[in-house]
Amino acid sequence: MGIPWRFALRMTDDHGWILRNEIIWAKPNPKPNSVFDRFNNAHEKIFFFTRSETARFDLDAIREPYNPETVARIERAIRQASLGASGKRDPSGLAESPNIILSNIAARWSAGHAKGKIPVDVWTVPTASFNGEHFAVGPEALCLKPILACCPLGGVVLDPFAGTGTTALVAARLGRNFMACELNSRYAEIANRRINVP
Numbered sequence: 001m002g003i004p005w006r007f008a009l010r011m012t013d014d015h016g017w018i019l020r021n022e023i024i025w026a027k028p029n030p031k032p033n034s035v036f037d038r039f040n041n042a043h044e045k046i047f048f049f050t051r052s053e054t055a056r057f058d059l060d061a062i063r064e065p066y067n068p069e070t071v072a073r074i075e076r077a078i079r080q081a082s083l084g085a086s087g088k089r090d091p092s093g094l095a096e097s098p099n100i101i102l103s104n105i106a107a108r109w110s111a112g113h114a115k116g117k118i119p120v121d122v123w124t125v126p127t128a129s130f131n132g133e134h135f136a137v138g139p140e141a142l143c144l145k146p147i148l149a150c151c152p153l154g155g156v157v158l159d160p161f162a163g164t165g166t167t168a169l170v171a172a173r174l175g176r177n178f179m180a181c182e183l184n185s186r187y188a189e190i191a192n193r194r195i196n197v198p
């Protein structure tokens, strides 16, 4: 029925939220489908909304290492840029300076960032297996990037559908406060136990 996208469009069109990303949670260990006239579903959508254009997003907190091929390409680009257009090093550092400046800028763009690359919007995370009484426990790894990038240390993370409290648990570990709502008192008890709430 496409409910996730219907929800996202209502959020933007009717309620003024800004949609930054549709993130695909790709599950390497999906449950088998119970129907046989379509592909097995192996992903869920995570919508990243903000209230304003300048909402906090701490990219440096979530950068990832480049793969070795990218590092080699970066090193080549930097070597090339430092030689300038003629391919020879300019001893004065002046004759080709506009070119060198331009190519350095180009190299920096292709070189990316010293702290790592920007994570992509497809996150491959296995589903969690919580040995308790809840069937839809979320994997802890899924909460890391949103919390690190969007909530400052000491800030507050809200999970309105907390289940067994995975989001709150990760928030606490990362030095954030949390608010969690859960309809089912049995699940709320499990959550309290997991996050050591008396």
Ligand SMILES: C[S@@+](CC[C@H](N)C(=O)[O-])C[C@H]1O[C@@H](n2cnc3c(N)ncnc32)[C@H](O)[C@@H]1O
Pocket: 134, 136, 137, 138, 139, 160, 161, 162, 163, 164, 165, 166, 167, 181, 182, 183, 184, 187
């Ligand atoms: C998919 S589960 C969340 C699982 C959670 N991420 C975890 O790791 O355990 C969704 C939870 O939302 C709860 N829920 C559904 N409607 C709710 C409501 N109106 N208010 C609060 N909780 C609700 C359900 O009881 C269920 O435990």
